[in-house]
Amino acid sequence: QSALTQPASVSGSPGQSITISCTGTSSDVGGYDFVSWYQQHPGKAPKVMIYDVNNRPSGVSNRFSGSKSGNSASLSISGLQAEDEADYYCSSYTDTSTLVVFGGGTKLTVL
């Protein structure tokens, strides 16, 4: 069982927008602005899409955005494209001995 809770799957049509939620506790998501999001295509390594809640690394499309409210964070993707179909994982610093926790992952299907 993962420390952070994500929906198992979401879907959307090309051009639409979707949001993936990530729920934690005050020891991780709610207590620190150290939430990041990773995209993983089958057989590939994860790639960071958002860091520190709402920052995009250089090279990541501005169609990706992040936010946080209380113990929950969200990843939004606008203007869905076929290439966005992948698994998405949220991650957060935690003040427990674990240091970093991940969500169970959300499979995004572009219809």
Place this chain on the structure above:
Amino acid sequence: EVQLVESGGGLVQPGGSLRLSCAASGFTFSTYWMHWVRQVPGKGLMWVSRISSDGITTAYADSVKGRFTVSRGNAKNTLNLQMNSPRAEDTAVYYCARVASPYSNYYWFDPWGQGTMVTVSS
């Protein structure tokens, strides 16, 4: 080009030992904190271990503490994970990952290596 390449994975018996390595290139390895993250095929990610840029500070997930040891050789640009007494539940793809900025204890990783598969089975 920044690159991380893991090696050393394979089949290991429960209670045995295995040493994973991660060869870094394209950046000043000695200035970056490094992490290991694992993933059971078809499942989610799990943080395993962290080491500071100078190799002095380490941290481990509770499930591997006392069995796994992270180390680094800055002269050879190499990160290591010594896996002692592995268990079936340690079976996973192991990724090495770099923090995003030098001399920074950040908690987001960029880039990641391609991973090396470890199978613990008799």
